Amino acid sequence: MASTLFDKIWAAHVVDRMPDGTCILYIDRHLVHEVTSPQAFEGLRLAGRAVRRVDATIAVADHNVPTENRAAGIAEPESALQVATLEQNVAAFGVPYIPVTDIRQGIVHVIGPEQGFSLPGMTLVCGDSHTSTHGALGALAFGIGTSEVEHVLATQTLLQAPAKNMLIEVTGTLPAGCTAKDIILAIIGKIGTAGGTGHVIEYAGPAIRALDMAGRMTVCNMSIEAGARAGLIAPDEVTFDYVRSRPHAPKGEALEHAIRYWRSLASDPDAVYDRVVTLDVSDLPPQVTWGTSPETVVPITGAVPNPADEADSAKRTQLERMLTYMDLVPGQKLDGLKIDAVFIGSCTNSRIEDLRAACAIIQGRRVAAHVRAMVVPGSGLVKAQAEAEGLADLFKEAGFEWREAGCSMCLGMNPDKLKPGDRCASTSNRNFEGRQGPGGRTHLLSPAMAAAAAIAGHLTDVRRLA
Amino acid sequence: MDKFTRLEAIAAPLPMANVDTDKIIPARFLKTIKRSGLGVHLFAGLRYDDEGAEIADFVLNREPYRRAQILIAGENFGCGSSREHAPWALLDFGLRCVIAPSFADIFYNNCFKNGILPIVLPADQCAALLADAQTGANARIIIDLAAQTVSRPDGEAFTFEINPFRKHCLLNGLDDIGLTLEYEAAITGYESRLDAAPWRPAIPAL
Ligand code: SF4
Numbered sequence: 049m050a051s052t053l054f055d056k057i058w059a060a061h062v063v064d065r066m067p068d069g070t071c072i073l074y075i076d077r078h079l080v081h082e083v084t085s086p087q088a089f090e091g092l093r094l095a096g097r098a099v100r101r102v103d104a105t106i107a108v109a110d111h112n113v114p115t116e117n118r119a120a121g122i123a124e125p126e127s128a129l130q131v132a133t134l135e136q137n138v139a140a141f142g143v144p145y146i147p148v149t150d151i152r153q154g155i156v157h158v159i160g161p162e163q164g165f166s167l168p169g170m171t172l173v174c175g176d177s178h179t180s181t182h183g184a185l186g187a188l189a190f191g192i193g194t195s196e197v198e199h200v201l202a203t204q205t206l207l208q209a210p211a212k213n214m215l216i217e218v219t220g221t222l223p224a225g226c227t228a229k230d231i232i233l234a235i236i237g238k239i240g241t242a243g244g245t246g247h248v249i250e251y252a253g254p255a256i257r258a259l260d261m262a263g264r265m266t267v268c269n270m271s272i273e274a275g276a277r278a279g280l281i282a283p284d285e286v287t288f289d290y291v292r293s294r295p296h297a298p299k300g301e302a303l304e305h306a307i308r309y310w311r312s313l314a315s316d317p318d319a320v321y322d323r324v325v326t327l328d329v330s331d332l333p334p335q336v337t338w339g340t341s342p343e344t345v346v347p348i349t350g351a352v353p354n355p356a357d358e359a360d361s362a363k364r365t366q367l368e369r370m371l372t373y374m375d376l377v378p379g380q381k382l383d384g385l386k387i388d389a390v391f392i393g394s395c396t397n398s399r400i401e402d403l404r405a406a407c408a409i410i411q412g413r414r415v416a417a418h419v420r421a422m423v424v425p426g427s428g429l430v431k432a433q434a435e436a437e438g439l440a441d442l443f444k445e446a447g448f449e450w451r452e453a454g455c456s457m458c459l460g461m462n463p464d465k466l467k468p469g470d471r472c473a474s475t476s477n478r479n480f481e482g483r484q485g486p487g488g489r490t491h492l493l494s495p496a497m498a499a500a501a502a503i504a505g506h507l508t509d510v511r512r513l514a
Numbered sequence: 515m516d517k518f519t520r521l522e523a524i525a526a527p528l529p530m531a532n533v534d535t536d537k538i539i540p541a542r543f544l545k546t547i548k549r550s551g552l553g554v555h556l557f558a559g560l561r562y563d564d565e566g567a568e569i570a571d572f573v574l575n576r577e578p579y580r581r582a583q584i585l586i587a588g589e590n591f592g593c594g595s596s597r598e599h600a601p602w603a604l605l606d607f608g609l610r611c612v613i614a615p616s617f618a619d620i621f622y623n624n625c626f627k628n629g630i631l632p633i634v635l636p637a638d639q640c641a642a643l644l645a646d647a648q649t650g651a652n653a654r655i656i657i658d659l660a661a662q663t664v665s666r667p668d669g670e671a672f673t674f675e676i677n678p679f680r681k682h683c684l685l686n687g688l689d690d691i692g693l694t695l696e697y698e699a700a701i702t703g704y705e706s707r708l709d710a711a712p713w714r715p716a717i718p719a720l
Binding site: 063064072074076086087090091094095097129130133167169170195198199202203204205207298302305306309310 | 627
C-alpha cells in the first residue's frame with residue numbers, strides 16, 4: 049500500500065502493539081532542558097531506574113539563562129535552581145550535557161540540527177512543544193509532557209496512537225521581501241490554530257523545496273501553532289548537504305548508506321492523505337499578526353478586522369478581548385503601527401540565515417530612537433559565525449543589542465521581558481497575552497520585517513526598504 | 515511504583531465532601547522541582563494556622579492518625595485541577611488508599627498512576643468505616659486488593675469494584691513505565707536491529 053513520509057517513519061519505529069492498538073514507539077533521540085525535566089529525573093531516582101540510552105540523549109539549559117554577562121550566573125533563585133538541578137541530574141545519570149558557558153550552548157531546537165543530533169528518518173522528542181522544528185530534516189519530532197519525559201528516559205519508547213496525515217502543498221515562487229516565516233504565518237492564518245489537530249502535517253510543493261534548511265525549520269517550528277502534532281518535510285539534496293557537515297552526523301560510507309535510506313522515505317506518489325490544503329505564494333505579501341493568537345494573521349498591507357463582522361458570538365467576544373489587550377481598533381492599518389521593541393531570535397528565527405536576512409535590511413540605517421531592539425542568536429555557534437561574518441558589528445552599529453544565545457524574550461522566564469503595555473515586533477512563534485512579559489503586546493513577523501520595523505519605529509512593509 | 519497487594523493500616527476519618535485539589539495541596543506549592551517532599555504541604559490550609567503552626571484538632575495532626583495509610587473521605591474527593599501534585603502529596607505523607615462514596619475523574623486516574631488505590635463504596639458502608647476510623651489505633655482496616663475487599667475491625671467485609679487492568683497494574687506495581695518495561699524483550703530486540711543500522715548512529719561523547 050502507498051505510504052506517506054509519516055507512515056514510513058512510524059512503521060520503522062513500532063516496537064510492539066498493545067492489545068488496544070496503542071503502539072510502543074521507539075525514540076531515537078531525546079533532547080532534555082531544564083524546565084520540564086526535574087520531576088522526570090526525580091521519578092527515575094524514586095523508582096531506582098537508569099536512563100536507558102544516554103547515547104541517544106542530550107541536555108542543555110536555554111529557557112532560564114540570561115543573555116548577557118554569562119559569567120555572572122543566574123540571579124533569579126528559581127531559575128538558578130532549575131539549571132542547577134539539571135546539572136546535578138545529568139551528572140548523576142550520565143547524560144551528555146552542553147554547559148551554559150559552552151560555545152555549542154543554545155536553544156534546544158537550534159542546537160539539535162546544528163550538532164547533527166537530529167537527523168532524517170528519526171523519531172525525536174523533547175519536553176517542549178516546538179520540537180516540531182526538527183521535522184524540517186524529515187524526522188518525526190514532537191513535544192511531550194514531564195511524565196512522558198520520564199517514560200522516554202526510562203524506556204527509550206513512548207506509548208502512542210498514530211496520527212492522521214495532512215498534506216500542505218505550497219506552490220508558486222516566493223516573491224521578494226517574503227520568507228519562510230510569511231509562508232507559515234499565511235498557512236496558520238488560513239487553517240487556524242486547530243487546523244492541524246490530530247494530524248502530522250507534511251509540507252511539500254515547489255515553494256517548500258526552494259527553502260533552505262533554516263527556512264524549513266521556521267515552517268516546521270510553527271506546526272504546533274496550527275495545532276498539529278508534528279510537521280515534516282521530505283529529506284532531499286538540501287537536507288543531505290546540511291547534514292553532511294554536522295559533527296554528530298554519520299560520515300563516509302555510513303552517510304552514503306544513510307542517504308540511500310533517507311531518499312526512500314519520501315511519500316509515495318499515490319499516497320493518500322486525510323486532508324490536503326494548497327497555498328499559492330506567488331503574490332504573498334509579508335505577513336504579520338495583530339492579535340493574541342497566532343492565527344490572527346493579516347498581510348502588512350491589511351487592517352485589523354472588525355469583530356462586528358464575526359457571526360459566532362463566542363468568537364466575537366474573543367476578538368474584542370484581543371483588540372482591547374492589543375490596544376487596537378477595528379479597521380486600524382498595521383502598516384505604521386508604532387512599536388516600542390523589536391526581538392529577533394527564538395527557535396523560529398535565530399539561525400545565521402535569519403540574522404543575515406535581518407542585516408540585509410539595515411544597510412547603514414539606524415534603529416529608531418524610541419525603539420529597544422535586540423538580536424539573540426539561537427546558539428553560541430550562530431553567534432560566533434555572525435561575529436566572524438561582520439553581522440554583529442552591523443547590528444551593533446545600527447543600535448541593536450547583541451546578546452548571548454538562549455530563549456530570551458520569546459517567553460518571560462528569564463530577565464529579557466517586555467514592560468507592561470510595550471508593543472513588540474517579534475520573530476518568535478507565540479503572541480499569547482503576557483508571553484513576552486506581563487502586559488506585553490506581540491506582533492509576529494519575519495526577521496526582515498522585524499529589522500524594517502526597528503528602523504522605521506513602526507510596523508512597515510519591508511518591500512519598501514529592501 | 516510500589517506494589518499494592520494487602521494493606522492493614524490505621525484509617526484517618528475526613529468526613530468532608532468535595533475536597534478539591536487546592537485543599538489537598540494549595541497552588542503555591544506547585545513551583546517545585548520535586549514530586550517528593552510534598553507531604554508536609556498535604557491539606558496545608560486545614561492542617562496549619564496562619565503562622566504555620568499545626569492546628570491541633572485536624573485529624574492528621576493527631577495520634578494515631580499521623581501514621582494513617584488509609585483515608586476515609588466524603589463524596590467527590592479530588593475535584594478541581596488535573597495536577598499530579600495531589601496524589602504526590604498524599605503518597606508522600608504515607609497514604610496509600612482513599613475510600614470515598616465517589617471521586618473526581620482525573621484525580622481517580624492520577625491515583626493509579628502513582629500507586630494509590632482509590633476505593634468507591636456505597637455511602638452507608640463509608641459511614642460505617644468512618645465510625646470505625648473514629649475509634650483510633652485499634653480500628654485497623656484491612657484492604658485486600660486481590661480479593662477486592664475492605665475488612666472492618668469486627669471482621670465484616672465489604673467488596674469493591676475495580677477495572678481488571680488497573681488491578682493488574684497495582685498488584686504488580688506497574689505504572690506506564692513499568693507496563694512498557696514488560697515489553698523489554700521487544701525493546702531490546704528492536705535495539706539490536708537498530709545498532710546494525712548505520713543511519714542511526716549513537717552520539718559520540720560531547
Ligand atoms: S525559543 Fe521560545 S518557543 Fe523556542 S524553545 Fe525557547 S521558549 Fe520555547
